[in-house]
Amino acid sequence: MKIVSKKLRDSARDQDCTLRLDGCRFSPEFTVLCHLPVGMKGVGLKSPDLFAVFGCDHxxxxxxxxxxxxxxxxxxxxxxxxxxxxxxxxGLLKIQGVAA
Structure with missing residues (x-):
């Protein structure tokens, strides 16, 4: 299933990197939404936006x-x-019966 969300993609703006790998810039100015390699990627394909994290360029x-x-x-x-x-x-990810 293809899940593309402008709101999720835009949510990375002004966030800290949640990956924090060695060499991380850990600065909101370099953070974008990074799609994880979860077996749903390929040439020209990305995993669904649901399987993405905030990551600096490094x-x-x-x-x-x-x-x-x-x-x-x-x-x-x-x-x-x-x-x-x-x-x-x-409020971008809602779970039925659970208040944010």
Whole structure:
């Protein structure tokens, strides 16, 4: 299923990097929405916006393979959990029966 959300993509603006890999710039001015490599990517394809995190340009380049660096699945899972909790607080991700 293709999930594309301008609101989720725009939500990365002014956020800190949730990936925080070695070499992270950890500055909101460099943060964008980074789609995670969860098996739904390919040439010209991105994973659904739901499977994305806030990442600085360095961390984004590492998970996309454009820069040298190391990450673990635990790094991706932590960043995803942090990002999704921010979306809940922002009202962008709603869970039926749970108040933000």
């Amino acid at each position: 961390c984004h380049a590492v998970i996309d393979g454009r820069a040298q660096g190391h990450y673990t699945e635990a790094d991706l899972l932590r960043a995803l959990a942090e990002t999704q909790m921010i979306w809940v607080r922002m």
